[in-house]
Amino acid sequence: MTFGFEVFAKEVEQVAFPKLEQTVADIKSKIPSLRSSKEELRKLVTYIDLTTLSGDDTRSRVEALVDKALAPTSSQPDLRCGAVCVYPARVADVTRHLKQLNKQLNVASVAGGFPSGQYLLITRLLEIQLAVKDGATEIDTVINRAAALDGDWELVYDELKQMKRACDGAHLKTILATGELKNNENIYKASFAAMLSGSDFIKTSTGKETVNATLEVAYVMCLAIRRYFELTGRRVGFKPAGGLRTIEDALGYRILIEEVLGKEWLTPELFRIGASSLLDVIVKEL
């Protein structure tokens, strides 16, 4: 069943997170039990959106990124990352390279005014359309934080709805930029506005905020995903991103997903990890 913004107010009223600290502490205590499993490490690789988002990205850098995502380790030729994630101007380089290799891979582009969102809606929408035209199969966009902080959640919802239309079939991954949303209530509201607008994934951070992914905000977002699933029967994916550097960081989110959302979410269709350097750390142990 689908719902629009009419259910927003009822769903977000009096939201509270009494078990947050205990849940995060429990998750951290379970990380060592998965740490030695090679199978878990291999699965982590499949969840990674291998990312480069730098001003000095070039065609050769994103081609090397694609090569690495397609074959992170020579010893296990079937293992590959969930996607590559690049700036819009590099999408054509990625798709051209994939075509030359005759390989397929999910291609995510940040677009829609990434990372600040401080651009006119018309240019944000056009940026999404152009990235899709160049071959992006996934769009990682950002919410309008000015609207969110002003409490104008309907504007956040409306803009994302237009972005979803601009995706024209490409998956929409909506970044909340949780480090800028001030409190957990706002993070829950942003999650709900994003899901109601049709986002396929909700994502914590751009990697450019001062505070990026944390287990605490991930818990709040996963509670919202769980409630949205109860309401609609639609599974929305979750993507922590920004500052994930260690295997322990990644396993924390993997455990959280299973505890709050269940094993069904432990698939690259519903769980991604946005990271630029984590893959190298994992591959050293495979």
Ligand SMILES: O=C[C@H](O)COP(=O)(O)O
């Ligand atoms: O979405 C992915 C992030 O921008 C990557 O952040 P990172 O460089 O801290 O791993």
